[in-house]
Amino acid sequence: MADRIRWGILGNATIARKCLIPAIAKSANGMLLALGTRNPENARETAAKHRMARLYETYDAVLEDPEVDAVYLPLPNHLHRPWTLKALAAGKHVLCEKPLACSAGEAREMADAAAANHRLLMEAFMYRFHPRSREIKAIVTTGELGMLRSVHAAFTYAMAPEVLESAGNARLKPDMGGGALLDVGCYAVSTARWLLGQEPVCVQAQAMYRHEVDVHIAGILRFPDGALAGIEAGFVSALQQTYAVVGSEGAIELPHDAYIPWEKPARYTLRPKTDEAGEVRTVPGSDEYRLMVEHFADAVQGKQPLEYAPEDSIRNLQVLDALAVAAREDRTVHLAD
Numbered sequence: 001m002a003d004r005i006r007w008g009i010l011g012n013a014t015i016a017r018k019c020l021i022p023a024i025a026k027s028a029n030g031m032l033l034a035l036g037t038r039n040p041e042n043a044r045e046t047a048a049k050h051r052m053a054r055l056y057e058t059y060d061a062v063l064e065d066p067e068v069d070a071v072y073l074p075l076p077n078h079l080h081r082p083w084t085l086k087a088l089a090a091g092k093h094v095l096c097e098k099p100l101a102c103s104a105g106e107a108r109e110m111a112d113a114a115a116a117n118h119r120l121l122m123e124a125f126m127y128r129f130h131p132r133s134r135e136i137k138a139i140v141t142t143g144e145l146g147m148l149r150s151v152h153a154a155f156t157y158a159m160a161p162e163v164l165e166s167a168g169n170a171r172l173k174p175d176m177g178g179g180a181l182l183d184v185g186c187y188a189v190s191t192a193r194w195l196l197g198q199e200p201v202c203v204q205a206q207a208m209y210r211h212e213v214d215v216h217i218a219g220i221l222r223f224p225d226g227a228l229a230g231i232e233a234g235f236v237s238a239l240q241q242t243y244a245v246v247g248s249e250g251a252i253e254l255p256h257d258a259y260i261p262w263e264k265p266a267r268y269t270l271r272p273k274t275d276e277a278g279e280v281r282t283v284p285g286s287d288e289y290r291l292m293v294e295h296f297a298d299a300v301q302g303k304q305p306l307e308y309a310p311e312d313s314i315r316n317l318q319v320l321d322a323l324a325v326a327a328r329e330d331r332t333v334h335l336a337d
Contacts, residue, residue, distance in 0.1 A: 007069070008065060081109065151228075159171075180216060
């Protein structure tokens with residue numbers, strides 16, 4: 001394989017235009033080759049700006065291109081499974097936008113297809129690649145915070161009232177995998193599982209619904225060693241994009257750029273257990289999207305294993321599935337069930 005893997009993009013979504021396409025263009029081991037979109041006229045500027053040689057009118061055409069090594073899939077949630085399965089069957093490696101699927105069952109089918117086709121599949125949790133995230137994970141792992149007691153993670157933002165009223169957005173359509181839990185709650189659950197290094201045994205949740213999807217949800221996760229995690233996700237409140245991890249000897253808290261700090265310096269506060277203020281530490285700015293696509297390309301080239309396998313995404317979705325049931329049915333859900 002050449003030094004640079006050749007990328008195809010399935011869809012001209014905002015996340016692709018704003019974050020992933022520029023990241024691939026800047027990457028040291030990847031090149032943009034093809035963009036497939038159902039509205040090519042709207043994508044010509046993007047293709048020209050990033051010197052993509054091939055602009056296709058269908059997603060299938062990208063998958064049929066023998067020179068495409070890997071695809072990035074930023075489609076609405078309900079399309080993640082079918083197009084990932086098509087891409088894997090076509091011999092392409094797949095970097096799929098979060099959430100990997102609409103349920104753990106779908107994710108398992110996708111993971112099995114990746115294994116059967118000897119191709120890589122990874123969920124695009126870019127936050128795990130940011131140097132700040134890695135520094136925090138290292139502090140937690142060394143035991144500096146003592147016995148971990150809790151994680152608090154929240155990702156909320158306010159949709160425009162007219163958008164909420166019309167329900168035209170895919171995030172508000174149940175048949176398209178809508179709802180705040182899947183859209184941004186996946187980050188909070190992933191953070192808790194990653195930092196605590198274990199899987200929850202049971203969950204509880206409460207939610208507010210509109211148009212048959214959750215637009216605000218809060219949940220509690222209980223872990224085997226007694227640690228608790230509180231998660232919140234929503235479309236109807238002021239911005240929250242933060243997490244904190246609390247141990248017996250100290251705590252770490254982030255400002256409201258925890259998942260998307262862009263490329264500015266990224267801060268966090270480390271507090272000893274009796275300190276009210278703590279020490280603010282700053283990590284140099286970095287493009288976490290570029291770090292993610294470079295990691296994926298290295299894995300495709302066999303230079304390193306994936307940072308996290310599809311099994312991690314399946315487990316994340318098992319928790320999300322359980323939280324959804326807990327909120328709908330107003331009961332505790334045990335993961336063993």
